[in-house]
Amino acid sequence: xxxxxxxxxxxxxxxxxxxxxxxxxxxxxxxxxxxxxxxxxxxxxxxxxxxxxxxxxxxxxxxxxxxxxxxxxxxxxxxxxxxxxxxxxxxxxxxxxxxxxxxxxxxxxxxxxxxxxxxxxxxxxxxxxxxxxxxxxxxxxxxxxxxxxxxxxxxxxxxxxxxxxxxxxxxxxxxxxxxxxxxxxxxxxxxxxxxxxxxxxxxxxxxxxxxxxxxxxxxxxxxxxxxxxxxxxxxxxxxxxxxxxxxxxxxxxxxxxxxxxxxxxxxxxxxxxxxxxxx
Amino acid sequence: xxxxxxxxxxxxxxxxxxxxxxxxxxxxxxxxxxxxxxxxxxxxxxxxxxxxxxxxxxxxxxxxxxxxxxxxxxxxxxxxxxxxxxxxxxxxxxxxxxxxxxxxxxxxxxxxxxxxxxxxxxxxxxxxxxxxxxxxxxxxxxxxxxxxxxxxxxxxxxxxxxxxxxxxxxxxxxxxxxxxxxxxxxxxxxxxxxxxxxxxxxxxxxxxxxxxxxxxxxxxxxxxxxxxxxxxxxxxxxxxxxxxxxxxxxxxxxxxxxxxxxxxxxxxxxxxxxxxxxx
Numbered sequence: 001x002x003x004x005x006x007x008x009x010x011x012x013x014x015x016x017x018x019x020x021x022x023x024x025x026x027x028x029x030x031x032x033x034x035x036x037x038x039x040x041x042x043x044x045x046x047x048x049x050x051x052x053x054x055x056x057x058x059x060x061x062x063x064x065x066x067x068x069x070x071x072x073x074x075x076x077x078x079x080x081x082x083x084x085x086x087x088x089x090x091x092x093x094x095x096x097x098x099x100x101x102x103x104x105x106x107x108x109x110x111x112x113x114x115x116x117x118x119x120x121x122x123x124x125x126x127x128x129x130x131x132x133x134x135x136x137x138x139x140x141x142x143x144x145x146x147x148x149x150x151x152x153x154x155x156x157x158x159x160x161x162x163x164x165x166x167x168x169x170x171x172x173x174x175x176x177x178x179x180x181x182x183x184x185x186x187x188x189x190x191x192x193x194x195x196x197x198x199x200x201x202x203x204x205x206x207x208x209x210x211x212x213x214x215x216x217x218x219x220x221x222x223x224x225x226x227x228x229x230x231x232x233x234x235x236x237x238x239x240x241x242x243x244x245x246x247x248x249x250x251x252x253x254x255x256x257x258x259x260x261x262x263x264x265x266x267x268x269x270x271x272x273x274x275x276x277x278x279x
Numbered sequence: 280x281x282x283x284x285x286x287x288x289x290x291x292x293x294x295x296x297x298x299x300x301x302x303x304x305x306x307x308x309x310x311x312x313x314x315x316x317x318x319x320x321x322x323x324x325x326x327x328x329x330x331x332x333x334x335x336x337x338x339x340x341x342x343x344x345x346x347x348x349x350x351x352x353x354x355x356x357x358x359x360x361x362x363x364x365x366x367x368x369x370x371x372x373x374x375x376x377x378x379x380x381x382x383x384x385x386x387x388x389x390x391x392x393x394x395x396x397x398x399x400x401x402x403x404x405x406x407x408x409x410x411x412x413x414x415x416x417x418x419x420x421x422x423x424x425x426x427x428x429x430x431x432x433x434x435x436x437x438x439x440x441x442x443x444x445x446x447x448x449x450x451x452x453x454x455x456x457x458x459x460x461x462x463x464x465x466x467x468x469x470x471x472x473x474x475x476x477x478x479x480x481x482x483x484x485x486x487x488x489x490x491x492x493x494x495x496x497x498x499x500x501x502x503x504x505x506x507x508x509x510x511x512x513x514x515x516x517x518x519x520x521x522x523x524x525x526x527x528x529x530x531x532x533x534x535x536x537x538x539x540x541x542x543x544x545x546x547x548x549x550x551x552x553x554x555x556x557x558x
Contacts (some may be wrong), residue, residue, distance in 0.1 A: 010414040057415060088410040100411045110520040130364070132371040135289040136336055136530075249414075255422050 001069050002107035006031075008059040010098040011247060011267035012139055016054040029099055030063070037090045038075055040067060044173070046264075049113045049255040050120050053207065057140055060121075060254040064113040066139060110264030111257070115271055119255040120204060124197040124213045124245065125190075133194075141194055142249035147197050153187040156219040157197070159230035160212065161185055167236045169211035174196070178205055185212060187220075190277030203270070213245035281367075281386040284309075287338040289377040289528060291418055295333040296340075305331070310380055316369045317354055319346060328392045328534040329399050332486065334526030336419055339400075339533040343392040348513070354440050389543030394550055398462060399405035399483060400533040401490045403476040403518075403524065407500075420473055421528035427474050429501035433496040436476070438509035439491065440464055446515045456486050464491060466499075469497075474499070475515040483551070492524035519548070 007030070015023035019031075027046055035043030045207045049062040072083065078175055084104040091101045110116065125141045127133040128148045133141050167178040184200035197216075199209050215232055218224040232239045258266050284305065284307070294302035298310075300504040306325055314322030329340040358365040363383040370380045389395065404420045406412040407427045412420050439461055463479035476495075478488050494511055497503040511518045537545050 008413050008415070010417070037342075059413060059415065085409070089470070092409070092411040097410075097412070097413045100414055102408070102410050118332050129381070130371070131367040133376070134287050134338060134381070135377045135379055136287070136338065138289070138376045139418075140415050253371045 001072055002064055002066050002111060003072075004103075004105045004107040004113065005065070005101050006064045006103040006109060007061050007063060007101045009054045009057060009061070009100070009101070010139060011052060011057040013098060014054065016056070019050055026058075026061075026099060029096065030101075033091055033094045034065065035093055037087065038067060038071055040071055045047055049117050050204075050252045052250075052252055053210075054248055056250045056252065058252040062113045062117070062255045062257075064107055064111065065082055074145065093131045096123070100156045108260040108263060110260070110267065112263070112267040113255075115267035116257050116263045117203075117254045117255050118250065118258050119200050119202055119268075121256070122197075122199045122204075122209045123182075123251050123253050124249045125191070125251075126195040126210065126217075126249055128195055129193065133207060137192075137194075140248065140251060142246055144195075144221070147216075148222035150187045150189050150195055150220070151219040152226055153195070153197075153216050155213075156216050156229045157185040157187060157224045158253065159227065160215075160233055164233060165236055166205065166233070168232050168234075168239055169208050169215065169242070170205035170238075172238075173206070176205070179209070180204065182212075187216070208246050210244040210247070210250060211242055212251070214243045215239075217245065242254055281343055281349055281390060282351075283344075283382075283384050283386040283390060283392065284342045284344070284380050286340045286342060286378065286380045288336060289418060290331060290334045290336040293333065293334070293511060296327055296330045305337075305340075305378060308375065309380075312370055313344065315373055316366065316382065317346060317350055319350055326531070327393045328396050328533045329450050329483075331529075331531055332489075332526055333381070335529045335531065339385065339417070339474055340531055341392045341396070341534045341536075342387055343390065344535075354525045366481075367402040376403060378500070380413040387539040387542060389546065391542070391546040393534050394546035395542045396482075396534050396539050396549075397545060398479055398481055398535045399531065400463075400535070401476075401478045401488045402530050402532050403478065403528045404530075405496075405528055406472070407474055408472065416471075416473075419527065419530060421525055423496065423500070425500035427496075428501070429466045429474055429499070430467050431501075432476075432499040435495050435505045435508045436464040436466060436491075438506065439494075439512055442510060444515055445484065445487055445512070447513075447518055448494065448521070449484035449517075450486055451517075454483070455480050459483065459487070461491075466495070486523050487527070488523055489494050489523040492528070494518075494521045511530050514533040525556070 014026050017026045019027045020024050031043040044065040046063050046065050076086045087104045092132045126144050127141050131145045163181045165179050168177040181202045188199050190196050215229045282439045293305050296305045298304050298306045310322040323344040325342050325344050355477050366383045405423050406420050407423045412422045442460045451455045458483045466476050469475050494508045
């Protein structure tokens with residue numbers, strides 16, 4: 001049987017999602033805690049919706065794991081709570097405070113955390129106050145010392161939306177496509193005065209969100225014209241003047257799945273390599 | 280001449296506001312930074328609106344300091360910015376990231392950070408999700424493992440409002456009154472699902488806000504009846520069953536001052552000891 005977990009983490013002290021020898025990663029920390037609480041040995045293998053980099057945060061990350069039905073039925077020894085609720089409480093007791101599982105549910109048939117997802121939503125937060133970032137938000141808000149023009153940033157961001165080859169903003173990997181559909185990319189100033197990007201795509205390639213932020217920042221502070229990001233996109237190769245924005249400001253906020261009857265179809269679709277309609 | 284500074288800090292790694300030998304305090308950290316940036320030796324003496332305890336945060340703390348007019352005129356060597364703005368930028372360069380000065384202004388005549396204040400507003404934030412506090416908010420939100428009834432908490436809080444002797448909720452100090460006017464005390468559930476107290480008074484005595492939170496928490500989770508906090512108040516002595524809520528959830532959010540022409544009058548008033556009308 002398959003469990004779906006919804007989780008959040010402060011990425012500051014994690015070397016990203018993916019397990020790496022000798023590093024503190026979200027994957028290993030969570031797998032160990034699940035192994036301990038559910039008495040699974042070895043610890044379960046986890047499939048994640050969005051493999052976040054070192055320092056990147058999440059408030060709406062999704063994971064699935066498979067476990068023998070006997071292990072689930074044997075859990076917990078004694079409890080008045082439903083199993084899913086009891087799992088949350090026990091995980092809260094063993095996980096470090098920078099990692100929390102907020103929801104546990106039995107996955108519907110066909111559910112696959114990575115391939116069933118139809119889109120991912122990220123937020124990137126920036127404080128452009130020359131006096132600095134309010135201390136209680138310093139872990140998830142980037143400080144930019146020059147004032148930003150949110151209107152210019154949204155205009156520039158809009159030129160990147162749609163089905164494009166995002167090679168200019170991706171680390172190239174052999175055999176992997178860099179074609180994605182950027183569904184939303186806009187900038188707003190929120191009630192706290194932070195400049196916030198909302199970035200939604202069907203999927204992202206490695207460091208793509210932070211490169212999309214990095215290419216628009218110099219438009220916001222007047223160092224580049226509004227049409228510069230579109231020029232970079234058309235170049236289709238990594239541009240040396242585009243800096244990947246720091247991990248600190250980035251949060252994976254939501255992973256969206258289709259209705260239950262579409263889960264398996266979507267997973268099969270996602271596994272096929274994406275290609276441009278013209279190619 | 281007198282400067283007013285508006286500041287914020289993450290109290291987690293500070294031993295409170297007030298300078299103590301061998302401890303990292305907000306007062307000492309800020310005074311040293313000001314001494315360095317404004318070239319004042321010795322470092323300036325600071326007067327603060329609210330002396331927060333170890334671990335308590337602030338987003339709207341107010342401080343004043345006096346400095347020789349020549350020091351201010353000599354600052355900064357060269358800058359295109361107004362002096363007040365330049366001070367913020369230079370302080371951001373030398374202060375640690377858990378302490379930020381957000382605004383610097385020349386204080387109007389009669390302004391006194393502590394005694395001119397007419398009220399202080401604190402917020403206390405609690406997460407009652409059995410799964411734990413969202414990791415990015417763990418520094419300023421308390422985890423309470425039992426679900427809280429916000430309606431019961433507000434009903435209980437309302438019985439404490441007004442001009443009262445808060446001796447039951449204060450550390451008694453010889454010669455100091457414990458009579459205060461509690462202007463606002465209410466509980467709400469915010470958009471993030473946190474249970475948040477708003478507490479406003481003309482002034483607070485030591486640990487009073489956290490004791491006011493501590494006496495209402497057991498009402499919220501059903502361990503005490505709604506009228507229990509009022510009974511404790513009437514007792515007028517520290518009650519052994521009232522626990523002072525942890526510092527982590529508490530933020531000094533605002534200090535309110537009267538119009539400029541009332542600043543000096545208010546300061547004189549505040550210096551007189553408060554007494555109950557009936558006594």
